[in-house]
Amino acid sequence: MAVRLKDIARDxxxxxxxxxxxxxxxxxxxxxxxxxxxxxxxxLNYQPNMMARGLAxxxxxxxxxxVPDLVHPFFAEFAKSLGGVLRTRQNALLLxxxxxxxxxxxxxxxxxxxxxxxxxxxxxxxxxxxxxxELGDKRTPYLLFDRNFPHLAAxxxxxxxxxxxEIATQHLIDLGRKRIAHIGGKGTSPAFDRxxxxxxxxxxxxxxxxxxxxxxxxxxxxxxxxxxxxxxxQLLRLSPPPDAVFCYxxxxxxxxxxxxxxxxxxVPEDIxxxxxxxxxxxxxLRVPLSSVDHNTTELGRLxxxxxxxxxxxxEQSPRSILTPSHVVARASSIGTTPEKPTR
Amino acid sequence: MAVRLKDIARDxxxxxxxxxxxxxxxxxxxxxxxxxxxxxxxxLNYQPNMMARGLAxxxxxxxxxxVPDLVHPFFAEFAKSLGGVLRTRQNALLLxxxxxxxxxxxxxxxxxxxxxxxxxxxxxxxxxxxxxxELGDKRTPYLLFDRNFPHLAAxxxxxxxxxxxEIATQHLIDLGRKRIAHIGGKGTSPAFDRxxxxxxxxxxxxxxxxxxxxxxxxxxxxxxxxxxxxxxxQLLRLSPPPDAVFCYxxxxxxxxxxxxxxxxxxVPEDIxxxxxxxxxxxxxLRVPLSSVDHNTTELGRLxxxxxxxxxxxxEQSPRSILTPSHVVARASSIGTTPEKPTR
DNA sequence: ACAATCGGCGTTCGCGCTAAAGTAGAATAA
DNA sequence: TTATTCTACTTTAGCGCGAACGCCGATTGT
Numbered sequence: 001m002a003v004r005l006k007d008i009a010r011d012x013x014x015x016x017x018x019x020x021x022x023x024x025x026x027x028x029x030x031x032x033x034x035x036x037x038x039x040x041x042x043x044l045n046y047q048p049n050m051m052a053r054g055l056a057x058x059x060x061x062x063x064x065x066x067v068p069d070l071v072h073p074f075f076a077e078f079a080k081s082l083g084g085v086l087r088t089r090q091n092a093l094l095l096x097x098x099x100x101x102x103x104x105x106x107x108x109x110x111x112x113x114x115x116x117x118x119x120x121x122x123x124x125x126x127x128x129x130x131x132x133x134e135l136g137d138k139r140t141p142y143l144l145f146d147r148n149f150p151h152l153a154a155x156x157x158x159x160x161x162x163x164x165x166e167i168a169t170q171h172l173i174d175l176g177r178k179r180i181a182h183i184g185g186k187g188t189s190p191a192f193d194r195x196x197x198x199x200x201x202x203x204x205x206x207x208x209x210x211x212x213x214x215x216x217x218x219x220x221x222x223x224x225x226x227x228x229x230x231x232x233x234q235l236l237r238l239s240p241p242p243d244a245v246f247c248y249x250x251x252x253x254x255x256x257x258x259x260x261x262x263x264x265x266x267v268p269e270d271i272x273x274x275x276x277x278x279x280x281x282x283x284x285l286r287v288p289l290s291s292v293d294h295n296t297t298e299l300g301r302l303x304x305x306x307x308x309x310x311x312x313x314x315e316q317s318p319r320s321i322l323t324p325s326h327v328v329a330r331a332s333s334i335g336t337t338p339e340k341p342t343r
Numbered sequence: 344m345a346v347r348l349k350d351i352a353r354d355x356x357x358x359x360x361x362x363x364x365x366x367x368x369x370x371x372x373x374x375x376x377x378x379x380x381x382x383x384x385x386x387l388n389y390q391p392n393m394m395a396r397g398l399a400x401x402x403x404x405x406x407x408x409x410v411p412d413l414v415h416p417f418f419a420e421f422a423k424s425l426g427g428v429l430r431t432r433q434n435a436l437l438l439x440x441x442x443x444x445x446x447x448x449x450x451x452x453x454x455x456x457x458x459x460x461x462x463x464x465x466x467x468x469x470x471x472x473x474x475x476x477e478l479g480d481k482r483t484p485y486l487l488f489d490r491n492f493p494h495l496a497a498x499x500x501x502x503x504x505x506x507x508x509e510i511a512t513q514h515l516i517d518l519g520r521k522r523i524a525h526i527g528g529k530g531t532s533p534a535f536d537r538x539x540x541x542x543x544x545x546x547x548x549x550x551x552x553x554x555x556x557x558x559x560x561x562x563x564x565x566x567x568x569x570x571x572x573x574x575x576x577q578l579l580r581l582s583p584p585p586d587a588v589f590c591y592x593x594x595x596x597x598x599x600x601x602x603x604x605x606x607x608x609x610v611p612e613d614i615x616x617x618x619x620x621x622x623x624x625x626x627x628l629r630v631p632l633s634s635v636d637h638n639t640t641e642l643g644r645l646x647x648x649x650x651x652x653x654x655x656x657x658e659q660s661p662r663s664i665l666t667p668s669h670v671v672a673r674a675s676s677i678g679t680t681p682e683k684p685t686r
Numbered sequence: 687a688c689a690a691t692c693g694g695c696g697t698t699c700g701c702g703c704t705a706a707a708g709t710a711g712a713a714t715a716a
Numbered sequence: 717t718t719a720t721t722c723t724a725c726t727t728t729a730g731c732g733c734g735a736a737c738g739c740c741g742a743t744t745g746t
Contacts, residue, residue, distance in 0.1 A: 395732030
């Protein structure tokens with residue numbers, strides 16, 4: 001087995017607790033003893049057994065994260081950034097994916113709780129709040145991200161999605177577009193809020209917002225390209241068709257642009273597009289894609305700080321952190337590719 | 344606190360061990376008692392405390408995974424697939440990212456071991472084998488993936504990268520190309536093996552393989568586009584320049600194609616390209632990109648099965664599982680985009 | 687009839703660690 | 717002096733579980 005406190009204590013002729021105290025930086029140990037213990041720990045390459053520590057102390061220095069889809073660049077980047085913050089503070093990340101399935105999500109919540117995570121960060125794929133009631137009677141604090149439940153008093157970290165909808169739409173308006181459509185998502189707070197932002201912007205500029213210009217689909221995250229393609233075909237049949245489209249995400253935009261080009265129209269001359277997410281490859285697409293960047297790395301960092309705070313002090317009143325997003329303009333809206341690739 | 348075995352035992356007037364035995368499906372419990380216990384477990388929504396179980400039994404039903412980069416689609420997809428397999432078998436996934444930094448990797452190995460993972464799966468970013476010596480004296484079995492150390496007798500799961508190099512190069516040869524270059528990676532086994540496959544294919548077809556046609560760079564994973572761009576500019580200065588290029592990955596290919604187009608050449612008429620990884624967006628790029636698909640989901644599944652096997656039976660002699668890859672041809676090599684998007 | 691067996695359950699112990707409560711001796715205070 | 721307070725430790729008592737073993741009454745075999 002690995003080295004235990006007991007081994008170090010035996011070697012040095014002190015008690016296990018003394019060694020444990022040195023490990024945790026407890027004040028009431030003499031300088032002499034502390035040095036001897038630390039020296040021996042290094043020599044033996046001691047690593048504390050977190051299970052034992054967790055059992056005894058109730059803290060595991062582990063944060064749980066549940067995302068709907070690991071492959072999605074947004075969640076992957078968030079997880080990466082979060083993991084970086086946790087690592088510098090000696091915490092581990094226990095990561096699970098719910099595959100956009102509420103049943104799986106529930107199971108993963110159980111799994112993580114049974115592993116004793118100190119905090120649970122979750123982008124829930126649920127419509128209702130069932131799973132969180134179950135969380136309620138536990139001691140583990142949780143932190144929602146990306147997807148919020150307005151009626152649940154919970155900690156939250158995410159983009160300001162109303163603002164996302166506003167700046168994306170405003171960008172199209174600023175380019176002189178008048179008939180702006182929206183291909184949106186369904187059933188999640190970002191989808192809802194971006195739609196609201198879209199409407200806000202149209203209203204603020206006295207532009208019409210015909211109801212058939214705003215369409216909403218499910219599964220925009222997994223198969224956005226197909227959905228964008230179909231949705232755009234639908235929008236193209238309207239008369240007049242839109243001259244600009246704000247898409248829920250980049251994949252949707254890619255599909256929508258595809259449909260537009262196949263219909264013999266030009267992008268952005270006939271129809272301009274903007275997506276969300278600022279995909280890594282946005283600049284290398286057939287039509288380089290304008291997009292709203294969510295500053296995901298910063299989001300992950302903030303979530304990490306917040307989570308660590310919650311793990312030392314779980315009893316805080318609910319707090320929301322919203323980060324601002326910004327538009328990255330490329331050919332799909334402004335028509336000329338910038339000299340330098342923009343990220 | 345959460346429900347414990349003790350609570351159930353008290354409620355039913357039996358001993359804790361009896362309840363524990365029911366939980367684990369131990370044979371020597373009467374049908375009557377078993378039913379009562381299971382019923383009460385459901386009522387109280389009992390979840391075993393994995394830390395306690397881990398301490399007492401030495402098994403945690405947790406698999407650790409360390410990848411160099413979570414955001415990389417290959418690793419993300421692998422992790423997703425692996426996590427799926429583990430979930431169906433009641434195992435959890437403890438995920439860490441080494442950020443391509445051997446120091447971080449070492450720290451993450453320690454972290455995961457101190458959490459008592461039953462198996463450690465790792466795509467190491469190390470050149471030497473230092474970290475694994477440390478692993479050696481522990482009891483935890485480990486499973487390398489993607490990146491192998493030929494001189495280390497270890498379990499391995501990954502693509503057959505020699506074959507990857509061969510089929511990619513053969514694809515270009517089959518299209519009639521004669522001057523085939525390779526923009527490769529550096530310092531990892533896939534980079535080395537793909538280069539070997541490339542050479543094999545050229546040799547088997549009696550084609551020349553000038554040494555300055557095979558270039559190798561580091562950091563191809565993180566900033567492949569930039570590297571591909573620069574590498575291609577270099578290759579274009581040769582005389583004669585190549586008429587086809589096999590790129591280490593898709594991002595490199597994207598950069599290389601960019602350089603080619605900027606030089607006023609046509610893809611694939613003047614130069615054909617093939618990458619590796621079969622990026623989700625490969626079909627939507629300026630030039631839809633031909634690529635080698637690694638069947639990552641299957642790879643993750645196999646790794647999951649292997650890991651579970653190792654966790655129940657750690658003392659196996661080293662075994663390697665290599666999965667075959669296949670070419671997905673798109674415009675960057677064959678010149679015409681297929682009707683249906685191919686994935 | 688009596689040992690041998692077996693199904694069904696309980697007891698004991700300890701995994702590696704920490705929180706809390708000692709304790710012995712030295713220093714300080716009244 | 718004698719009580720008080722520190723300092724630097726040690727002892728005790730679990731955290732929630734599982735492995736190993738123990739035990740008791742009922743059945744079986746001869």
